[in-house]
Amino acid sequence: MSRLHIDWTACDGRGVCTELLEELLAEDDWGYPVARGGHREPAVPRPLEGAARQAVDRCPMLALRLVSG
Template identity: 65%
Template sequence: MKLHIDWTACDGRGLCTELLPETLTRDPWGYPVPRDGAREPAIHPELQAHAERAARLCPTLALRLRSGE
């Protein structure tokens, strides 16, 4: 799975970085930054439930999970 961040919808509240700290950190303005430097970070299988929760609770619906290579 890959985590897609819709940058036009994101307003930098940082909730996703709190719910998925293994995958995301935040920049000085609160916007999520993938820890692996990828545009769409890979979600390890053991973190899938956490990623689904982050996408579901995103206040601006800026996160989506995609099956990816």
């Protein structure tokens, strides 16, 4: 199963990922993505892999990456 890695130094809180991955990510008070459940690098369930790949491709700051394991 892959995990979603968020590069906090690159993210500027534009929210594309939270729109695409509502089930996995919420926005904090400043609009930055936080994993539901509090994990820093949330596991991506198989049904959300397509949306996660889309989020990686569409992140304007190239702040998202899928990592295996």
